Amino acid sequence: MTIEQNFFNEYRLMYRPFTNQLNVQLEKYQLYSSQWAVLRLLIDKGPHSLVEIANFMFIEKPSVTRLVQKLGELGYVETVAGKDKREKLVQLTAHGETIVQEIQEHLKPFLEKALAGVPTQDIEIATQVLARICANIHQ
């Protein structure tokens, strides 16, 4: 087994357990991890159109439509007119901003437990590796 194969093996092995447990953490906010990813984007980088969200998350437009619809029903986001009549800007509601901050606090111990015993520097290196792969994959 090469070092590359081993890396991607571990990468894949972690995905389900982590996502499942994250979904459990998010249950009390009626959210799934995919929806949480949208909220994270909005709080970190401000309002975005649906196409922008799709490009950022590397998913297709119809997937974004559903995610945003669900977040809208929960009252966490709202859409406002964009720079032309086609575009919709998605932004957090006041309630949404409060909830996102609450969730971030709620998730903190979970994420810290997941990374327990890992030196900060190693987390940073691993983060850079993942980002680099993402860039490599998209040419």
Add this chain to the structure above:
Amino acid sequence: MTIEQNFFNEYRLMYRPFTNQLNVQLEKYQLYSSQWAVLRLLIDKGPHSLVEIANFMFIEKPSVTRLVQKLGELGYVETVAGKDKREKLVQLTAHGETIVQEIQEHLKPFLEKALAGVPTQDIEIATQVLARICANIHQ
């Protein structure tokens, strides 16, 4: 955004694009990445029962049943009697072993391209980080 949040952000962002492209690579062998993961386990660690595969991959028994059924239809694996009449051991067929080696060669450039520009040492660190998280998550 904390360093932990940033790590898991990058982790999640990479998942779909990578899996989608891996599935494209595996298309000519009529395999999906989930099925490939089973073949990888069998070639690396020898024959396993369905329950063992489930435990190793952190998925449920019915999911393994389906994966193994599909691999059986393709002629890549076969099941033989286990240590009692309930247990089935899943092992690669002769054809399966040939194919797995062929696929590993086929995937090599793809995986290397994905990790292009990443120092070997950083890959190792990232691999350890992922393995540690996996362990932390399962207590």
Add this chain to the structure above:
DNA sequence: TTAAATTAGTTAGCCTAGGTAACTATATAC
């Protein structure tokens, strides 16, 4: 300046990769 092409978003229906509940058959414990 109108016709063709492009872009933002939606709807409908599909797929992968899982999951749970409930079952059968065999094995173990009391």
Add this chain to the structure above:
DNA sequence: GTATATAGTTACCTAGGCTAACTAATTTAA
């Protein structure tokens, strides 16, 4: 010898995407 546990299967459900085909608005080009 009955109760419990274990290996595997079947049926059905869910998350988190996908493509194709559409509408409405905008831009390009003839």
